[in-house]
Amino acid sequence: MTDVLAPRFEPLDEALLVDPYPTYAFYRDREPVHWGMPAIEGLPGSWYVFSYQENAAVLSDAATYASNPASAGIEGHIPEAFRPMAAIFQRFLGGIDAPNHRRLRSIMAKAFTPRRIEAMRPRIESITAACLDRAMDRGDGTFDVVTDLAFPIPMSVVGDALGVVPDDWPLFQGWASDITHAFDHAADPEAAGRGGQAVQAMFDYLAARLAERRSRPGDDLLSAMVAAADDDGQPMEEFDAIAIACELGFAGHETTTNSVAKSVLGLMDQRDQWEALCSASEATWDVAVEELLRWTTPVQRQRWRWTTVDTELAGRTIAAATSVVCVLGAANRDPRLFADPDRIDFTRAKPRHLTFGVGEHFCLGSTLARLELRTALSQLTRRCPELRLAQPPEEIEWHPNFSLPGPRSVRVRVAP
Numbered sequence: 001m002t003d004v005l006a007p008r009f010e011p012l013d014e015a016l017l018v019d020p021y022p023t024y025a026f027y028r029d030r031e032p033v034h035w036g037m038p039a040i041e042g043l044p045g046s047w048y049v050f051s052y053q054e055n056a057a058v059l060s061d062a063a064t065y066a067s068n069p070a071s072a073g074i075e076g077h078i079p080e081a082f083r084p085m086a087a088i089f090q091r092f093l094g095g096i097d098a099p100n101h102r103r104l105r106s107i108m109a110k111a112f113t114p115r116r117i118e119a120m121r122p123r124i125e126s127i128t129a130a131c132l133d134r135a136m137d138r139g140d141g142t143f144d145v146v147t148d149l150a151f152p153i154p155m156s157v158v159g160d161a162l163g164v165v166p167d168d169w170p171l172f173q174g175w176a177s178d179i180t181h182a183f184d185h186a187a188d189p190e191a192a193g194r195g196g197q198a199v200q201a202m203f204d205y206l207a208a209r210l211a212e213r214r215s216r217p218g219d220d221l222l223s224a225m226v227a228a229a230d231d232d233g234q235p236m237e238e239f240d241a242i243a244i245a246c247e248l249g250f251a252g253h254e255t256t257t258n259s260v261a262k263s264v265l266g267l268m269d270q271r272d273q274w275e276a277l278c279s280a281s282e283a284t285w286d287v288a289v290e291e292l293l294r295w296t297t298p299v300q301r302q303r304w305r306w307t308t309v310d311t312e313l314a315g316r317t318i319a320a321a322t323s324v325v326c327v328l329g330a331a332n333r334d335p336r337l338f339a340d341p342d343r344i345d346f347t348r349a350k351p352r353h354l355t356f357g358v359g360e361h362f363c364l365g366s367t368l369a370r371l372e373l374r375t376a377l378s379q380l381t382r383r384c385p386e387l388r389l390a391q392p393p394e395e396i397e398w399h400p401n402f403s404l405p406g407p408r409s410v411r412v413r414v415a416p
Helices: 021-030 052-060 080-089 100-111 114-119 121-137 145-150 152-162 166-184 189-215 221-227 238-269 271-278 282-296 366-383
Strands: 033-036 046-049 142-144 305-307 311-313 316-318 323-326 411-413
Touching (some): 033 316, 046 052, 100 221, 114 121, 121 145, 121 152, 145 152, 145 366, 152 166, 271 282, 271 366
Antiparallel strands (some): 033 046
């Protein structure tokens, strides 16, 4: 299909889990738009986009690069094993194309307002303080950033929003793990089967919560979703409402968990930036959150996009009905946009990261994600300024998740 200048990129290369950035740099320098190994088995290959400029171009052009393969007339490209999962997965807000996407997003925007998110601030601050209290009250001077802080904060918020009780948090954690594993291994019948069962179980759970909100509405996001309607006064269909609730339940905690945990790892390694954050002004905090979102890039690569027409990108001719994958982690470390990109730098002027995407599918939960990350780190720096890793970085185990890689555990010590 093209003259290959570099070995074909392998999206399931184990080296991509802990430190993918040397690999990204290799391809970004040689082929910013590269024909690599297929993102989905059964395809001849997929185009991977490594540069910032070309990632932004793809994300901004939803008409050419569709989220749903049906929009490109190639729904048959979805592997048979993955189709039961795709039936719900493709009804996530991130998997829908215009005009339905525009209508459903407008409904969600009415439910997911900045005012509603700002009203969550005291609750998020209280959750964070309680998490740190419990972690530090154990008395041994150590705790796990992931299980004691980074996971319970967003899961509590998701629970408040969707009616998920704390006893059921492990269910969502397990379901999310199976869904992301299936996404990475879409043609593997065993992985796809577990993913399909997980997304269906989450769907059924949230369908019951939605039914409760219809009969007894409250002051939560799920109730607001039930009540909201589009500009023509039409509410969401039941299936769409539950599917989008699943998307929030799936993505609403994993991304923040990873951004908090990976931020701590980076700041422990680049100690001067941790110390700068411990005494940061409000203005510095605004920049710091954006810089850490750039540096961590919780979603390393987005779901597949599908070309609806023949097109050209960075001099490469891309045929219609072809899969294209945006590698956001590579775009956010592009040295043409970010000098010394592997460095955390809180003096960067207006970081323009692509962590939340751009264009029609810009992440609706970005404001909430920023608030959760900022709250976690601000309380951590204030209460534990002498924080240190309690284990060598090379001993940290990572989830085998290539789209949303993150550490399973990050043990820290409160004092040296």
